[in-house]
Amino acid sequence: MIKVALPKGRLFEETVDLLLKRGIIEKRIEEGRKLILEEGGITFFLVKPSDVPVYVESGVSDLGVCGYDVYLEKKPSVYRLMDLGIGFCRIAVAGKPESEEKYFSSTHISVATKYPNIAYEFFKKKGVKADIYYLNGSVELAPLVGLSDFILDLVQTGRTLKENGLIVIEEVGKSTAWLIANKDSFRIKNGQIMEFLSRLVQHNKDGLQVQGSS
Amino acid sequence: MKTSLISGERFYSLEESNLVKEIFKKAVKIFEAFGYDYINLSHFEPYEFQELTFGEGSKEAITFKDSYTKESFGLRLDFTTQVVRTISHLRNVKLPERVYYFGKVFSLDRRGFEKLQTGVELIGEKSILADFEVIQVLTEFLKSLGLKDLKVILSHAGIVRKVADEREELLRAFSERNLEALKEVLGNDIKFFVEVSKNPEVLNFLEKYDLEKEKEELLELGKLLEEFGIDYAYDLGEVRNFPYYTGVIFEIYELKSGKALAGGGRYDNLSKIYGKEYPATGGAVYLERLLDILPKNVEKKDYFVIDKTKKRLGLKLADVLREKGKKVGMEIVKERGLEHSLIYAFDKGFKEVLLVEDEIVKVYTTPKDYVVMKIREFLDLIE
Numbered sequence: 001m002i003k004v005a006l007p008k009g010r011l012f013e014e015t016v017d018l019l020l021k022r023g024i025i026e027k028r029i030e031e032g033r034k035l036i037l038e039e040g041g042i043t044f045f046l047v048k049p050s051d052v053p054v055y056v057e058s059g060v061s062d063l064g065v066c067g068y069d070v071y072l073e074k075k076p077s078v079y080r081l082m083d084l085g086i087g088f089c090r091i092a093v094a095g096k097p098e099s100e101e102k103y104f105s106s107t108h109i110s111v112a113t114k115y116p117n118i119a120y121e122f123f124k125k126k127g128v129k130a131d132i133y134y135l136n137g138s139v140e141l142a143p144l145v146g147l148s149d150f151i152l153d154l155v156q157t158g159r160t161l162k163e164n165g166l167i168v169i170e171e172v173g174k175s176t177a178w179l180i181a182n183k184d185s186f187r188i189k190n191g192q193i194m195e196f197l198s199r200l201v202q203h204n205k206d207g208l209q210v211q212g213s214s
Numbered sequence: 215m216k217t218s219l220i221s222g223e224r225f226y227s228l229e230e231s232n233l234v235k236e237i238f239k240k241a242v243k244i245f246e247a248f249g250y251d252y253i254n255l256s257h258f259e260p261y262e263f264q265e266l267t268f269g270e271g272s273k274e275a276i277t278f279k280d281s282y283t284k285e286s287f288g289l290r291l292d293f294t295t296q297v298v299r300t301i302s303h304l305r306n307v308k309l310p311e312r313v314y315y316f317g318k319v320f321s322l323d324r325r326g327f328e329k330l331q332t333g334v335e336l337i338g339e340k341s342i343l344a345d346f347e348v349i350q351v352l353t354e355f356l357k358s359l360g361l362k363d364l365k366v367i368l369s370h371a372g373i374v375r376k377v378a379d380e381r382e383e384l385l386r387a388f389s390e391r392n393l394e395a396l397k398e399v400l401g402n403d404i405k406f407f408v409e410v411s412k413n414p415e416v417l418n419f420l421e422k423y424d425l426e427k428e429k430e431e432l433l434e435l436g437k438l439l440e441e442f443g444i445d446y447a448y449d450l451g452e453v454r455n456f457p458y459y460t461g462v463i464f465e466i467y468e469l470k471s472g473k474a475l476a477g478g479g480r481y482d483n484l485s486k487i488y489g490k491e492y493p494a495t496g497g498a499v500y501l502e503r504l505l506d507i508l509p510k511n512v513e514k515k516d517y518f519v520i521d522k523t524k525k526r527l528g529l530k531l532a533d534v535l536r537e538k539g540k541k542v543g544m545e546i547v548k549e550r551g552l553e554h555s556l557i558y559a560f561d562k563g564f565k566e567v568l569l570v571e572d573e574i575v576k577v578y579t580t581p582k583d584y585v586v587m588k589i590r591e592f593l594d595l596i597e
Contacts, residue, residue, distance in 0.1 A: 059472060059473070079390060079391035080390040080391065080392050081391055081392070081393050082392075082393050082394055083394060181391070184467065184472050184473055184474055185472060186391065186410070187367050187410045187447075187449055187465075187467065188365070188467055188469060188472045189472070190408075190409065190410035190411070190447075190449075194408065194409065197393075
């Protein structure tokens with residue numbers, strides 16, 4: 001039986017919708033206390049989004065649904081088979097409006113983020129020295145209380161930023177959810193994985209739904 | 215209290231250590247049965263050469279600088295390069311040279327700095343028979359450890375290299391198996407790169423990319439494996455991390471655990487880096503993965519001797535038993551009561567405990583049960 005790691009939280013509903021739409025599962029699965037669910041001959045593990053690559057890389061899960069942001073941050077040794085076209089958001093640098101000029105003129109800034117590796121790579125490429133504060137949540141608070149000049153975070157609607165008086169200053173990249181695969185499973189369970197894939201990419205009324213992406 | 219642990223190091227329990235030793239003994243037996251010689255290698259490689267052989271991967275090397283010569287060197291990153299470098303400096307090499315090795319490779323891999331490997335290299339022959347032999351030896355070795363359900367996944371370093379044609383983006387798409395990015399360039403041919411199958415027809419499309427040689431080699435190797443009852447499949451989209459591969463590459467999977475236990479391939483140009491020119495192929499077994507799946511049975515030791523005599527008859531008895539090939543340990547803790555000695559001995563895996571008192575010996579088979587006999591009588595019972 002094929003095992004799939006699903007991210008809890010904002011991506012969960014969208015993923016389940018997609019699986020239902022493609023007929024991969026027939027009954028909706030719910031996010032609750034139960035962490036192992038079986039449906040449509042597939043075992044699903046419900047895990048924290050940033051833990052999905054851990055389960056897949058280790059081979060505990062054969063497949064996983066993983067945000068590109070998480071993939072970029074963790075750089076797991078897995079296959080990144082296809083963009084599922086769901087969970088779209090932007091990865092961006094944000095800050096107070098009055099800091100915008102400082103962002104483009106300073107050689108040394110400070111940034112709070114849940115994505116220290118993405119931040120490090122991004123500013124290294126830009127040639128800007130950045131002190132990075134690694135936070136687990138409420139990142140928007142950092143520039144308000146003076147922990148950092150800027151934040152690097154996911155932006156979906158931009159509402160949280162707005163409510164905290166922050167603006168997007170520079171876009172780092174776009175993120176959507178990808179189907180990732182364990183490298184060994186891809187070879188050993190190739191038949192089952194290809195079957196799963198072919199159902200995901202099957203044509204429907206909307207035409208070929210697989211979207212291009214970054 | 216300070217801790218003496220290093221995050222990247224690997225500790226082995228005594229049971230695991232014993233298994234490592236048993237695996238090595240099996241390796242010696244099987245590899246030598248195929249006519250391979252043991253080669254004992256240096257732990258170091260010149261860093262300059264690590265850069266040449268591993269490219270980007272050389273950044274993972276654990277490096278040092280000799281403060282006198284100012285030369286940089288690194289701990290060996292893998293065995294293949296070390297074998298080729300060593301052979302290139304040996305006099306009186308008679309090709310083809312067949313060697314096997316056992317030991318650790320080192321890198322700054324966050325999952326562990328040191329990895330145990332054993333494997334073989336067959337240097338000086340370019341025919342597909344050599345590739346087959348390497349796969350055959352490694353498969354036999356894994357089978358000798360009691361592993362069944364093995365499957366060889368065959369690929370060819372020339373395929374992706376040719377199709378990607380040094381286009382960085384495409385190469386990356388191959389190594390990530392990013393199906394969409396691949397589809398954009400390859401169109402419907404993509405299916406040949408994602409299907410893992412035994413069907414030789416998947417090889418037909420190789421002609422379209424002028425990969426006749428690769429096709430022939432994979433076909434021939436498949437036939438040989440078939441003939442010798444080794445299960446296999448083709449995976450043409452594989453990219454291996456080692457840039458030195460030039461021909462057939464393979465991994466051997468154990469299907470129950472779903473893990474690759476061994477891998478290798480052909481590297482015909484590697485020796486040029488060391489000023490030599492011979493084709494070669496080889497492969498290594500990933501021992502850490504074997505440790506995860508093999509049972510860890512420690513072989514029992516024969517006797518634990520507790521000497522209660524003034525004349526040290528127990529010590530002498532132990533010597534006699536060892537001469538007869540028995541594994542014998544002595545009780546050396548003086549202040550321990552008999553009961554505790556017995557529990558210790560059986561916990562430690564001794565089959566019997568011999569309590570020696572003057573001319574008699576009590577032979578314990580459990581901490582509670584024993585038979586009494588004269589030392590002479592006991593020795594007569596030992597074959």
